[in-house]
Amino acid sequence: MKKLLVCLALVATSLVSAQNNSGYWQQHVDYKMEVDMNVENFQYTGSQELVYTNNSPDTLDRVFYHLYFNAFQPGSEMDVRSRTINDPDRRVGDRISKLSEEEQGYLRVSSLDQNGNNLSFEEVGTVLEVTLDEPILPGEKATFNMKFEGQVPKQIRRSGRNSAEGVALSMTQWFPKMAEYDFEGWHAAPYIGREFHGVWGDFDVKLTLDKDYTVAASGYLQNPDEIGHGYSDKEVKAKGDTHTWHFVAPKVHDFTWAADPEYIHDKRTAADGTVLHFFYKDNDEIKENWKNLQDKTEGLLAFFNENIGPYPWDQYTVAQGGDGGMEYAMITLITGERSFGSLVGVTSHELAHAWFQHLMATNESKHEWMDEGFTSYISSAAMNQVMETYAENPFTGSYRSYIQLANSGVEQPQTTQADRYNLNAAYGASAYSKGAVFLAQLGYVIGKDNLDNTIKRYYDEWKFKHPTPNDFIRIAEKVSGAELDWYLNDWTRTTNTIDYGIKEVTEGGDNSTTVTLERKGLMPMPLDVTVRYNNGEEEMIYIPLQLMRWEKPADHENWTVADDWAWAYPTYKLNIEKPLSEIESIEIDESQLMADVNRDDNLYTAEEASTAEEEE
Numbered sequence: 001m002k003k004l005l006v007c008l009a010l011v012a013t014s015l016v017s018a019q020n021n022s023g024y025w026q027q028h029v030d031y032k033m034e035v036d037m038n039v040e041n042f043q044y045t046g047s048q049e050l051v052y053t054n055n056s057p058d059t060l061d062r063v064f065y066h067l068y069f070n071a072f073q074p075g076s077e078m079d080v081r082s083r084t085i086n087d088p089d090r091r092v093g094d095r096i097s098k099l100s101e102e103e104q105g106y107l108r109v110s111s112l113d114q115n116g117n118n119l120s121f122e123e124v125g126t127v128l129e130v131t132l133d134e135p136i137l138p139g140e141k142a143t144f145n146m147k148f149e150g151q152v153p154k155q156i157r158r159s160g161r162n163s164a165e166g167v168a169l170s171m172t173q174w175f176p177k178m179a180e181y182d183f184e185g186w187h188a189a190p191y192i193g194r195e196f197h198g199v200w201g202d203f204d205v206k207l208t209l210d211k212d213y214t215v216a217a218s219g220y221l222q223n224p225d226e227i228g229h230g231y232s233d234k235e236v237k238a239k240g241d242t243h244t245w246h247f248v249a250p251k252v253h254d255f256t257w258a259a260d261p262e263y264i265h266d267k268r269t270a271a272d273g274t275v276l277h278f279f280y281k282d283n284d285e286i287k288e289n290w291k292n293l294q295d296k297t298e299g300l301l302a303f304f305n306e307n308i309g310p311y312p313w314d315q316y317t318v319a320q321g322g323d324g325g326m327e328y329a330m331i332t333l334i335t336g337e338r339s340f341g342s343l344v345g346v347t348s349h350e351l352a353h354a355w356f357q358h359l360m361a362t363n364e365s366k367h368e369w370m371d372e373g374f375t376s377y378i379s380s381a382a383m384n385q386v387m388e389t390y391a392e393n394p395f396t397g398s399y400r401s402y403i404q405l406a407n408s409g410v411e412q413p414q415t416t417q418a419d420r421y422n423l424n425a426a427y428g429a430s431a432y433s434k435g436a437v438f439l440a441q442l443g444y445v446i447g448k449d450n451l452d453n454t455i456k457r458y459y460d461e462w463k464f465k466h467p468t469p470n471d472f473i474r475i476a477e478k479v480s481g482a483e484l485d486w487y488l489n490d491w492t493r494t495t496n497t498i499d500y501g502i503k504e505v506t507e508g509g510d511n512s513t514t515v516t517l518e519r520k521g522l523m524p525m526p527l528d529v530t531v532r533y534n535n536g537e538e539e540m541i542y543i544p545l546q547l548m549r550w551e552k553p554a555d556h557e558n559w560t561v562a563d564d565w566a567w568a569y570p571t572y573k574l575n576i577e578k579p580l581s582e583i584e585s586i587e588i589d590e591s592q593l594m595a596d597v598n599r600d601d602n603l604y605t606a607e608e609a610s611t612a613e614e615e616e
């Protein structure tokens with residue numbers, strides 16, 4: 001509890017300073033829900049009281065709720081999109097079109113009132129459009145009371161009943177959820193299978209279901225001694241056939257749960273005081289992996305605490321469920337029948353999302369690269385340490401995948417709305433790989449120390465909020481002192497590529513050598529050029545990019561700073577104060593942290609040069 005109070009105090013101060021600096025505001029929700037789940041037919045009913053605070057400067061005369069489960073009906077946008085895209089997700093394919101009525105999902109609102117007055121509303125696919133009885137003025141609150149009923153679909157994507165691994169209930173995106181309204185207006189996008197954007201607030205949820213089921217959920221269980229199931233050591237006898245589980249989740253933008261009658265529930269307290277819960281099926285083939293995962297999860301948590309900022313909640317849960325891995329507030333649902341490396345890898349990725357989505361809650365539909373890419377970056381770094389791989393560049397997989405995308409002809413800019421990619425594969429490489437390279441390469445551009453400090457300051461200034469790409473790059477600018485608008489713009493808003501090469505190496509006057517460098521791609525970059533001499537010496541020549549108005553601090557021995565390269569000039573002459581005969585090799589970006597789409601011309605060696613001459 002202490003941890004939470006400290007973090008709430010921090011939220012209060014950071015909101016004040018953000019408002020002073022940039023006019024930042026965000027809406028607030030307080031949910032109270034009571035839900036009855038029938039585990040026989042997977043139908044549930046619920047009541048929801050939502051106190052909505054309009055912190056915007058605008059008067060609202062309508063609101064929107066998401067009804068995600070309606071996507072799991074034949075003919076839904078999600079179904080049709082999956083059957084018409086060229087590379088459908090194999091988990092979805094045409095499976096939605098084949099669901100029987102008993103297997104479909106739905107979420108229906110039977111009544112809704114605002115401050116006690118009935119509202120008219122219309123269900124349009126996965127969105128409920130609501131006309132308000134009276135407008136909500138800036139700074140005012142409205143209380144919405146709703147009754148709803150749902151059916152859990154057969155497990156197809158993320159949510160559902162009876163997953164492939166036999167988990168009974170994966171309850172994600174399962175309740176009528178208020179859409180976010182922010183400085184860009186309403187975000188009431190239909191659910192087509194991609195990601196989310198939610199309103200920050202507090203959740204108080206009571207779940208009633210069969211007493212044999214163990215529940216994993218966002219939030220803190222309020223009545224462990226009435227429940228048992230590994231939450232309390234007390235022997236508990238249910239009074240009837242059901243238990244009512246009472247969870248409270250503060251300062252989150254989602255509430256998720258999972259339940260199964262065969263869950264094993266382990267818990268342990270990590271070094272920072274966070275209680276880690278693990279829920280997995282009683283299956284001999286996976287038990288050992290799930291036991292060994294627990295130490296690694298502690299290691300990962302410590303890594304993220306140190307390299308991003310302290311995990312602010314008192315609990316985190318890893319539960320077997322869903323169809324792969326997906327992050328939710330204080331909980332992840334992952335598939336559990338995996339090799340140990342894959343199990344730790346997916347946990348690393350989803351736990352990292354506790355920061356890059358559930359603390360720095362970017363709009364995933366608009367800026368998918370900020371949550372998936374940043375998560376991939378920090379998760380690769382964490383795995384490199386926790387799995388004791390210690391690779392010099394743990395991001396090579398992301399670079400390979402991005403460069404393949406850039407050379408494929410199917411790349412779309414990262415500003416593309418997540419649902420609007422021509423190919424799922426292009427979305428994946430753009431969000432995950434190109435997004436991870438955005439950060440790893442920023443370390444090349446401004447130096448690793450500046451990158452590390454940027455990530456920490458991003459956490460300090462933007463946790464519990466909705467940062468945008470510009471918010472992030474402004475922090476990188478303030479931390480480093482460099483101008484970086486070009487980097488954000490070319491990398492994320494265009495498909496311009498980076499391609500530098502060594503065009504020519506010739507004798508210069510006075511025992512010097514002239515290296516002609518060439519910019520073939522449209523995207524500018526500063527260059528690190530490594531020169532190796534025959535006597536074993538090595539020099540790093542740094543060529544600043546003029547429009548950065550800045551020089552990177554030396555991060556290498558024998559560091560020489562050359563003249564700026566102004567972008568429009570396609571070539572640049574680098575003068576080396578040594579005769580050509582003393583040079584063994586010259587290489588552009590030996591670290592390979594710059595995502596050059598064609599590295600064939602990045603290396604000059606004296607040996608190859610002499611062979612080429614003989615062959616002419």
Ligand SMILES: [Zn+2]
Pocket residue numbers: 349353371372375
């Ligand atoms: Zn992810």
